[in-house]
Amino acid sequence: MSPSVLIGIDLGGTNVRVGAVSRQGEVLAWAEAPIEASRGPQAGLQRISGLIEQVLAETRGGALMGIGMGATGPIDRQRGSIQNPYTLPTWEDVPIVQPLRERFGVPVALENDADAAALGEAWVGAGRDRERVLMVTVGTGIGSAFIYRGEVYRGVGGAHPEAGHLVLDMNGPPCYCGARGCWESLAAGPAIARRAQALAQGAPTIMLDLAGGRLESIDARVVVMAAQAGDALAQRVVQETAAYLALGLVNLLIAFLPDVVILGGGVMRAYPVFAPYLHSMIKRHSVVVPLDAVQLEVARLGVQAGAVGAAYAALKLIKGG
Amino acid sequence: MSPSVLIGIDLGGTNVRVGAVSRQGEVLAWAEAPIEASRGPQAGLQRISGLIEQVLAETRGGALMGIGMGATGPIDRQRGSIQNPYTLPTWEDVPIVQPLRERFGVPVALENDADAAALGEAWVGAGRDRERVLMVTVGTGIGSAFIYRGEVYRGVGGAHPEAGHLVLDMNGPPCYCGARGCWESLAAGPAIARRAQALAQGAPTIMLDLAGGRLESIDARVVVMAAQAGDALAQRVVQETAAYLALGLVNLLIAFLPDVVILGGGVMRAYPVFAPYLHSMIKRHSVVVPLDAVQLEVARLGVQAGAVGAAYAALKLIKGG
Numbered sequence: 317m318s319p320s321v322l323i324g325i326d327l328g329g330t331n332v333r334v335g336a337v338s339r340q341g342e343v344l345a346w347a348e349a350p351i352e353a354s355r356g357p358q359a360g361l362q363r364i365s366g367l368i369e370q371v372l373a374e375t376r377g378g379a380l381m382g383i384g385m386g387a388t389g390p391i392d393r394q395r396g397s398i399q400n401p402y403t404l405p406t407w408e409d410v411p412i413v414q415p416l417r418e419r420f421g422v423p424v425a426l427e428n429d430a431d432a433a434a435l436g437e438a439w440v441g442a443g444r445d446r447e448r449v450l451m452v453t454v455g456t457g458i459g460s461a462f463i464y465r466g467e468v469y470r471g472v473g474g475a476h477p478e479a480g481h482l483v484l485d486m487n488g489p490p491c492y493c494g495a496r497g498c499w500e501s502l503a504a505g506p507a508i509a510r511r512a513q514a515l516a517q518g519a520p521t522i523m524l525d526l527a528g529g530r531l532e533s534i535d536a537r538v539v540v541m542a543a544q545a546g547d548a549l550a551q552r553v554v555q556e557t558a559a560y561l562a563l564g565l566v567n568l569l570i571a572f573l574p575d576v577v578i579l580g581g582g583v584m585r586a587y588p589v590f591a592p593y594l595h596s597m598i599k600r601h602s603v604v605v606p607l608d609a610v611q612l613e614v615a616r617l618g619v620q621a622g623a624v625g626a627a628y629a630a631l632k633l634i635k636g637g
Numbered sequence: 638m639s640p641s642v643l644i645g646i647d648l649g650g651t652n653v654r655v656g657a658v659s660r661q662g663e664v665l666a667w668a669e670a671p672i673e674a675s676r677g678p679q680a681g682l683q684r685i686s687g688l689i690e691q692v693l694a695e696t697r698g699g700a701l702m703g704i705g706m707g708a709t710g711p712i713d714r715q716r717g718s719i720q721n722p723y724t725l726p727t728w729e730d731v732p733i734v735q736p737l738r739e740r741f742g743v744p745v746a747l748e749n750d751a752d753a754a755a756l757g758e759a760w761v762g763a764g765r766d767r768e769r770v771l772m773v774t775v776g777t778g779i780g781s782a783f784i785y786r787g788e789v790y791r792g793v794g795g796a797h798p799e800a801g802h803l804v805l806d807m808n809g810p811p812c813y814c815g816a817r818g819c820w821e822s823l824a825a826g827p828a829i830a831r832r833a834q835a836l837a838q839g840a841p842t843i844m845l846d847l848a849g850g851r852l853e854s855i856d857a858r859v860v861v862m863a864a865q866a867g868d869a870l871a872q873r874v875v876q877e878t879a880a881y882l883a884l885g886l887v888n889l890l891i892a893f894l895p896d897v898v899i900l901g902g903g904v905m906r907a908y909p910v911f912a913p914y915l916h917s918m919i920k921r922h923s924v925v926v927p928l929d930a931v932q933l934e935v936a937r938l939g940v941q942a943g944a945v946g947a948a949y950a951a952l953k954l955i956k957g958g
């Protein structure tokens with residue numbers, strides 16, 4: 317008997333990644349390609365179907381059980397469509413579940429990308445066998461997802477809570493959402509770059525050299541490199557950013573008290589640089605609430621988390637979960 | 638056949654309230670008395686047992702199915718004991734589940750008081766038939782409880798999340814927990830009194846008259862009365878407090894996106910005074926996350942919420958929930 321196989325798809329604004337995944341969460345075959353959203357959703361769907369066929373072929377006759385997709389939101393889970401002209405230009409109200417179901421003849425699950433990545437980590441990554449898994453992704457923005465007893469926690473009307481817009485400073489910098497002092501406007505990549513660029517003007521710092529002499533090229537990656545090399549200004553930026561990272565985390569931990577919080581995203585690749593500040597603030601806030609019982613983990617599945625979690629969503633759908 | 642009856646107990650620092658409750662959540666009989674904690678836990682247990690017998694007798698032969706207690710925390714649910722020498726002097730590590738079970742021969746459930754009140758509201762009060770019910774109680778402190786699909790949400794190790802210690806201002810006033818700018822240090826009763834007393838020094842305000850001329854007697858109740866009477870300083874205190882109340886609420890709503898948030902506690906008896914500010918800030922933050930889909934409700938069960946919710950906890954225990 318040929319082994320049964322799940323397909324997990326991670327659809328981002330730039331690339332689409334497709335994995336053939338076993339029922340145990342192993343990635344059996346993998347393929348990725350640019351999505352080139354501007355060529356239109358029909359071309360995109362063709363490309364996705366091609367990648368699915370390619371990875372299925374590599375499993376040498378694995379029997380396809382189901383397909384899951386984690387897509388850069390907003391998505392409409394009820395209607396099974398993607399409504400994202402922001403990061404997927406021309407993809408406004410694109411049905412995705414039905415075409416894939418018709419073409420491959422199996423159930424198709426759709427999740428947003430943050431939820432899919434968290435499902436992957438909760439299934440076979442840093443959140444394995446934990447009842448309450450909170451995932452926080454720090455990159456260009458801050459995303460969050462909460463997996464409770466193996467299921468995505470959803471808010472009113474099925475909406476996805478967005479911890480990136482926790483308000484940490486009523487008088488803070490304006491956020492694109494219209495509010496001030498949102499977590500992601502204080503602690504994500506662009507905030508790090510903004511802080512560093514302001515400090516680097518006219519002051520001695522290797523950040524400018526690392527950025528090829530262009531102030532506007534100082535980004536989070538440059539700041540972390542400079543801080544690790546001992547640059548004082550860069551270390552100040554790290555410290556200021558870490559305070560806000562820690563503050564947002566502390567507030568989420570107080571609200572959810574998860575077993576584990578998994579940190580992912582580009583900025584969190586520099587986790588060791590931020591970790592001492594995070595641990596210190598969490599400890600300080602553990603008097604009334606046992607925040608120090610919450611484990612901090614770095615994401616383990618890397619770029620495969622979304623596809624693996626999407627495959628898990630498909631498995632849950634098949635089982636009627 | 639005699640109707641089956643549940644007993645719900647609400648054990649506070651001052652009074653104990655006992656209700657005989659039907660399986661549908663109706664209060665059939667009610668009794669309350671001072672707990673006089675300093676007389677010791679044995680005397681307290683005697684009093685509680687007496688009240689149980691009293692309300693049971695009033696149900697004219699109702700068959701007792703189970704007993705639930707909501708107690709002012711900290712409690713140890715695993716061991717079924719109360720560990721609260723703070724608001725129940727002498728009640729340090731007092732077994733409560735076992736003695737009641739032995740005396741009455743039925744299953745006994747133990748919850749903390751915030752969770753019990755929220756269970757009550759979720760069962761037959763303002764959160765009836767809702768999947769995600771968040772309750773926030775504003776009084777001397779700020780308490781919170783989250784009921785998800787009819788069950789108390791518990792954090793790591795069974796711990797109770799405490800939203801009163803959300804950090805809303807890193808540079809805010811010190812909180813007894815050791816941190817600064819905790820929600821309850823900015824928006825609960827004592828913060829209202831502190832703000833009002835500071836403003837009332839030497840400035841014309843009816844707050845001082847309402848407090849019998851004693852600055853230190855200006856409390857949250859006085860502030861609300863004066864604000865409703867048009868006193869400008871009192872209205873300023875209301876406005877400043879409401880901003881922090883709203884900020885904490887917005888952050889909780891962003892994290893949980895509940896169907897309904899139920900507001901209870903002494904300060905929230907003045908809900909109409911605070912409501913416009915709460916609604917306005919929630920609206921402002923509804924751009925990326927549908928906060929405006931969350932219903933705001935005032936608690937409906939009043940002082941009976943805790944006992945009714947404790948009865949529900951007993952019902953769940955019997956059903957094996």
